[in-house]
Every structure is written in C-alpha cells, then in structure tokens.
Amino acid sequence: MPRIPNCCFHTRTGQEFVALNAFIERGQREGWENLEGEDEPTDTRQPLASAVLSAIRRANDVGDVEGLHERFPRAHGPFIDMLEENGQSLPFVILLDDGRIVTRIGSPWEAGRVIVIDDREISELGPEVISVGISPNRRFFALATKSGVSIRQGLDGPESVRLPWPSGKEGVPSEFTVEAISGTPTITTLCPFDSGEKVLLVSPEGVFVLGHERADRLLPTKEQLREHFEWLRKDYPDDPLSYDLSMEHGSLSPNGKWIAAGQQSSLHYIFDVNTLEIVGEIGHLSEYPHYAVFSADSSMVALSSCHFYNGETVGVPTELLPGLETEPYETDNRCTVLEEGSRVYAAVSRGDEFIIGDASGYLRAFDLMGNFRWQHFIGSSVGDIDISPDGKQLVVTTYAGFLSILN
Structure with a gap:
C-alpha cells in the first residue's frame, strides 16, 4: 500500500495545507520510500485562530477581500x-x-436551514425548506418541507408537482403491523427524476420512490422486512416492529434507466426505474455497502463498501444488466476494482472519470478502468460534492462545515 498521511483524526491548514498536497504529490512522483525520514508538514498556528477569524470577518464586513485568500x-x-x-x-x-x-x-x-450563496450574499431559501435535491439532467429541483416534496422546474420556478411523504407502511408484509412514520422522514438524499414527476427518497426509514398516487419502497425489501420482523417477534416480543437503515444510499442513472441503492446489511442492488424490480445484486468487496454513483454516460455504476475509515469501490458495467449477480468479498472479472482504500462519502462523474470524496478528507479521481488521475487534500470528512455542467468547477462541503470551490 502507498504511504498516505493519516488525516483521520487531525487536519491541517493554510500554507501547511498547501504543503501537504505538495508532500503527497512528491511521494507519488518519487516513491514513498524516497521520503522515508521526512516528517509530514505540521502547523503550529492554533493560537492565532481567533485573531485570524476576526480579521477575515472585518474584511468581509467592509468588502475589503482583495487578496484575502492569499493572505x-x-x-x-x-x-x-x-x-x-x-x-x-x-x-x-x-x-x-x-x-x-x-x-x-x-x-x-x-434542526438546520437551507441557504443560497450568491457571491458574498447569503440568504435562507425559506424557513419551511428542510432539504433540496436536483435531477440528473439538472432541470428539476425537489424542495422538502414538513408537508411533502415540492418539485419545481428551476430552483426559483413555480411548483409543478407536490408529493406526499411515505407512511412507512409501504411494502410491509400483510401479516405484520407497524407504526406510521412520525412527522417528516430524516432525509439522507432527495433526487427528483428527469421527468419531474417522481422523487427518489433515501432515509433511515427506508429507500422510497415517491409518486403522485403512492410511494413505493425499494429497501428494505419485503423479504428483508419479513425476516427481520419474524426475528423481532421471536427474540423481542414486547418491542414494536421497526427497521431502521444505516449507511443508506441511493443514486439515479443519468440515462433514467437504473437506481442503485443499498445499506449497511444488504448487497449492492440495481433497480429498474420503470418496474422498480431488482435487476442486479452485486456483492460488496469490503464489509458494508456505503455509496453508489453512476458514470456520466451511465455505462458504469461505481459501488463502494467500507470498514471503519477504509473502503473499496468496484465498477460494474451497466450493459450486464439485467440479471447480474456476484458474491460478496469475491472479485468478478466482469467488474473492475476502481479504488482501494477510501471510505466514500460523496462522488460525481465527468467524462470518463469518477471524483470521490472520502472520510479522511481527500478528493480522488480515477478513470472507468481504475487508473489513478489525481488527488487533493481538503481536510475533514467530505460531506458532498457537485460539479459544474462544463466539468471545470467543483464545490465540496465537509462535516466540519467548510465549503470549498475548486477549479
């Protein structure tokens, strides 16, 4: 394994942040064995934090921001x-x-709020808005409120469709009775379809497709619910029946054909968008399925599984669908191991490459064959990534609350 500086539990800053990326670039170019004995860059400027923060706030207040990023x-x-x-x-x-x-x-x-950043102006989208999602074709927006999901053509456009939240009883086998979801589901991901008529909802309460007349549950499947509820009845007869997902995730393919979804205790699943039936069951290479993203041309789906801060990502050609099944922890020569090492929290695709953001604060890019292209250290676990339509600008958020814009 290549030597990668440990950034799981500490992060770096300023000039040293720049120095770290240079240090990593040298290690990859010259070989890590040639850097043995060299210490990783460190930063000792914590005592200056309050003064620097005050200076930046004053500069922003008076609009004197020229050269601020360099200073x-x-x-x-x-x-x-x-x-x-x-x-x-x-x-x-x-x-x-x-x-x-x-x-x-x-x-x-x-509790939180959704904001819009317009250059140096920041405004709240609306106190009633809980979350926002965008369709793969970037035409439709889903705005979540307590009363349901509003779909708009354009963030500022009028509402075209309003969809109710799922009850939580969807897909539950008839021999079991469960309580309805109390209030609004916790929203992990919200993604409207390119048609502007449906929404993929990923939540600890389940993975659903919301439509005009009903919500359809994708995960847990009916058989997974039955097996879990039978176990609860046997071992915990006094407990209410419930099933909460962990590491839940889902993604729509840009061509509108497939949904990739999974959770901690499942396989990687591919669903047909029209029938909502499972058309692919792919075994995870690491312990827990954790993330899924399609390539820009929908020819491949990258499926990531993790264990602690590490992970492994496999690329599955969608031409193998429907009908593909592979075993957990076993490589399949029809699929490609794209990346080993990263626990993936966010990803985008442009052209013939994936760009992932991981738990250790790195952005990494590789092509559809798994060939490494570049990486960049951000710091803190990556929260989400988006990319401009021309593929020339990235925005990256972190769990620490930083938002970075990269060319």
Missing part, C-alpha cells in the same frame, strides 16, 4: 477547538448554472 489560505486545524462547540455539517451541496450555491447548515437528523 489567509484555507484553514481548518487551528479552528478545531471552535468547531467542537460550533461546527455544523454541510450534508449536501448544489452548484447552480448561474454560479449560486445551495447547501444546508446542519446534519439531516437535526
């Missing part, structure tokens, strides 16, 4: 003490065609 390069480590008390996750990010950025301040399971 105070992006910093994270010195603010860790402040972040422990005040840090808030940015769980999703959307880069609009006009350059505005939409994100949420606050983890999905806690």
Whole structure:
C-alpha cells in the first residue's frame, strides 16, 4: 500500500495545507520510500485562530477581500477547538448554472436551514425548506418541507408537482403491523427524476420512490422486512416492529434507466426505474455497502463498501444488466476494482472519470478502468460534492462545515 498521511483524526491548514498536497504529490512522483525520514508538514498556528477569524470577518464586513485568500489560505486545524462547540455539517451541496450555491447548515437528523450563496450574499431559501435535491439532467429541483416534496422546474420556478411523504407502511408484509412514520422522514438524499414527476427518497426509514398516487419502497425489501420482523417477534416480543437503515444510499442513472441503492446489511442492488424490480445484486468487496454513483454516460455504476475509515469501490458495467449477480468479498472479472482504500462519502462523474470524496478528507479521481488521475487534500470528512455542467468547477462541503470551490 502507498504511504498516505493519516488525516483521520487531525487536519491541517493554510500554507501547511498547501504543503501537504505538495508532500503527497512528491511521494507519488518519487516513491514513498524516497521520503522515508521526512516528517509530514505540521502547523503550529492554533493560537492565532481567533485573531485570524476576526480579521477575515472585518474584511468581509467592509468588502475589503482583495487578496484575502492569499493572505489567509484555507484553514481548518487551528479552528478545531471552535468547531467542537460550533461546527455544523454541510450534508449536501448544489452548484447552480448561474454560479449560486445551495447547501444546508446542519446534519439531516437535526434542526438546520437551507441557504443560497450568491457571491458574498447569503440568504435562507425559506424557513419551511428542510432539504433540496436536483435531477440528473439538472432541470428539476425537489424542495422538502414538513408537508411533502415540492418539485419545481428551476430552483426559483413555480411548483409543478407536490408529493406526499411515505407512511412507512409501504411494502410491509400483510401479516405484520407497524407504526406510521412520525412527522417528516430524516432525509439522507432527495433526487427528483428527469421527468419531474417522481422523487427518489433515501432515509433511515427506508429507500422510497415517491409518486403522485403512492410511494413505493425499494429497501428494505419485503423479504428483508419479513425476516427481520419474524426475528423481532421471536427474540423481542414486547418491542414494536421497526427497521431502521444505516449507511443508506441511493443514486439515479443519468440515462433514467437504473437506481442503485443499498445499506449497511444488504448487497449492492440495481433497480429498474420503470418496474422498480431488482435487476442486479452485486456483492460488496469490503464489509458494508456505503455509496453508489453512476458514470456520466451511465455505462458504469461505481459501488463502494467500507470498514471503519477504509473502503473499496468496484465498477460494474451497466450493459450486464439485467440479471447480474456476484458474491460478496469475491472479485468478478466482469467488474473492475476502481479504488482501494477510501471510505466514500460523496462522488460525481465527468467524462470518463469518477471524483470521490472520502472520510479522511481527500478528493480522488480515477478513470472507468481504475487508473489513478489525481488527488487533493481538503481536510475533514467530505460531506458532498457537485460539479459544474462544463466539468471545470467543483464545490465540496465537509462535516466540519467548510465549503470549498475548486477549479
């Protein structure tokens, strides 16, 4: 394994942040064995954190920001003490065609607000908006509120469709009775279809497709629910019947044919968009299925599984669908191991490459054959990534609450 600086439990800042990326680039270019004995770059500027923060705030207040980024390069480590008390996750990010950025301040399971960043102006999208999602063709937006999901053509456009939240009873075998979801589901992912008429909802309460007349449950499957409820009745007869997902995830293919979804205790599943039937069951190479993303041309789906801060990502050609089945922990020569090492939290695709963001604060890019292209250290676990339609600009959020814009 290549030597990768350990960034799981500490992060770096400013000039040293720049130095770390240079250090890693040297290691990859010259070989890590040639850097043996050299220490990783470190930063000792934590005592300056309050003064720097005050200076940046004053500069923004008076509009004197010319050269600010050069004088105070992006910093994270010195603010860790402040972040422990005040840090808030940015769980999703959307880069609009006009350059505005939409994100949420606050983890999905806690109180938060959705904001729009327009250059240096920041406004709240609306106190009733809980979350936002964008369709693969980037035409439709789904705005989540307590009363349901509003679909708009354009973030600022009028509502075209309103969809109710699932009850939580969808797909439950008839021999079991469960309580309805109390209030609004916790939203992990919200993705409208390109038609603007349906929405993929990923939540700890389940993975659903929301439509005009009903919601359809994808996960847990009916058989998974039956098996789990039978176990609960046997071993915990006094407990109410429930099934909460962990590491739940889902993604729509850009060509509108497939849904990839999974959760901690499942396989990787591919569903047909029209029938909502499972058409592919792919075994995970690491312990827990954790993330899925389709290539820009929908020719491949990248499926990531993890164990602690590590993971493994396999690329599955969609031409093998329907009917593909592979075994857990076994490589299949029809599929390609794209990346080994990263626990993937977010990803996008452009052209013939995937760009992933991982738990250790790195962005990594590789092509559809798994050939490494580049990487860049951000710091803190990556929350989400979006990319401009021309593929030339990335926006990246982190669990520590930083939003970075990269060319």
